[in-house]
Amino acid sequence: MLDRLNRAVEHVEAHLDQRIDAAELARIAMTSEYHFRRLFSALAGIPLSEYVRRRRMTVAGAEVLAGERTLLEIAVRHGYGSAEAFARAFRAVHGVGPGEARRTGAVLRAQQRISFRLVVEGSSTMRYRVVEKEAFRVAGRKARVPLVHVGANPAIAEFVRGIAPETVRRMAALSDQEPRGVVAVSDDLDPSRAEGTELDYYHGVVTGAEVPGDLDVLAVPAGTWAVFESSGPFPQALQFLWRDVFTQWFPSNPYQSRPGPEILRVDVVEGEGGEETRADAELWIPVERTTA
Numbered sequence: 001m002l003d004r005l006n007r008a009v010e011h012v013e014a015h016l017d018q019r020i021d022a023a024e025l026a027r028i029a030m031t032s033e034y035h036f037r038r039l040f041s042a043l044a045g046i047p048l049s050e051y052v053r054r055r056r057m058t059v060a061g062a063e064v065l066a067g068e069r070t071l072l073e074i075a076v077r078h079g080y081g082s083a084e085a086f087a088r089a090f091r092a093v094h095g096v097g098p099g100e101a102r103r104t105g106a107v108l109r110a111q112q113r114i115s116f117r118l119v120v121e122g123s124s125t126m127r128y129r130v131v132e133k134e135a136f137r138v139a140g141r142k143a144r145v146p147l148v149h150v151g152a153n154p155a156i157a158e159f160v161r162g163i164a165p166e167t168v169r170r171m172a173a174l175s176d177q178e179p180r181g182v183v184a185v186s187d188d189l190d191p192s193r194a195e196g197t198e199l200d201y202y203h204g205v206v207t208g209a210e211v212p213g214d215l216d217v218l219a220v221p222a223g224t225w226a227v228f229e230s231s232g233p234f235p236q237a238l239q240f241l242w243r244d245v246f247t248q249w250f251p252s253n254p255y256q257s258r259p260g261p262e263i264l265r266v267d268v269v270e271g272e273g274g275e276e277t278r279a280d281a282e283l284w285i286p287v288e289r290t291t292a
Contacts, residue, residue: 001251002116004029005040009114016056017077022048022191031290035256037191042246044114047192054111057093061108064090064098071098126249127229130287131178135222138185138261140171140204142216149195150239156184160203171215175205179227179265179282187218187261206263220261226287234268234279241283260286 008025025048026036040048056078063074075086090098094108101108141163145155172182182205190197202218211217228249230241242262250256263284270277 001029004031005043005116008036009116012052012055013113016052016059017079019079020052031256032258034191034259035250038193038257039246039250041193042243043116047194049192050194051111051114053089054093054109055113057090058109058111060086060090060098061094061101061110064102065105065108067102071102074098126244128249129227130255131225131227131284133178133222133225134208136177136206136208136220137211138183138202138204138218138220138263139174139207139211139215140182140185140202141167142200142202142204142218144198145201146196147189147193147199150236156201159201163203167215170212171203171205174207174209174211176207176209179206179263179284181205181265184264184266185218185261186264202261218261223258223260224287224289225284226255228283228285230279230281230283232278234266234277237279238264238266238281238283241281245283245285254290255287256290258286258288262286 008028011025011028012020022037023033026033029036031039037048040051044051046054060074060078063069063077064071069077071086072083075081075083078086080086080089087097087099090096090101093111094101094106096106096108100106141159143155143159145153145159148154168182175181182203185202185204187200187202189199200218202216204215226245226249228241228245230237232240246257264281265284266279266281268277268279
């Protein structure tokens, strides 16, 4: 898998002066575009689109300082229709415009080329199971919130606090299958999964029952799910669990992620006498077997 990812990175390098198609990169990596974007983001630490932008501006920065081409020629070479659009993109990465950089020999920022290598860890184990589920519905309350990678999500916390206790009790009564109880559901995430992009968050239950009209409903088709178990400090352990699923489990198992909601069932244990708050959790990720 890592070899295929590195071939995709080589394709990026060879086509920085052209439009780079994520679907073509996924084909080279022999996986779906959906899974490729998520795996790249998890392993590289930045979204694919941001990596491409930084690499393109790194190469452009060297050309600006070299002074062998006009700024317009460099802009066109890297796919920008005007010097103004190029200057905005250049400044966003380097903190200085290309004209000023050329005049003053400014210090620029370089995005190093990514190379994926095997690091032998594997001393820890992940608890998981694979489940086939029939179609079901998520019933509850829905909000559009920003994605937060580390720490608590204030928007989600405020949204959940605003749900009436009676509404939560009515939702809980609808729970009739795994994962049981009130769950947190994330859906319609931006493919880049960049910090600050938005997602649909449902605070609700998984059910096959009829849903009252005052609740939001998400219909989920039948499919395969990988279910991961975790225990640890809240909320760090939950966020690290998602990271480990994509950086450790997927590269080591014959599965890839598929479009669909991610479902988190969590039991939070409040600490006493200064002890940290802990959580026991199940994370449900929609998956499919790889063909390669």
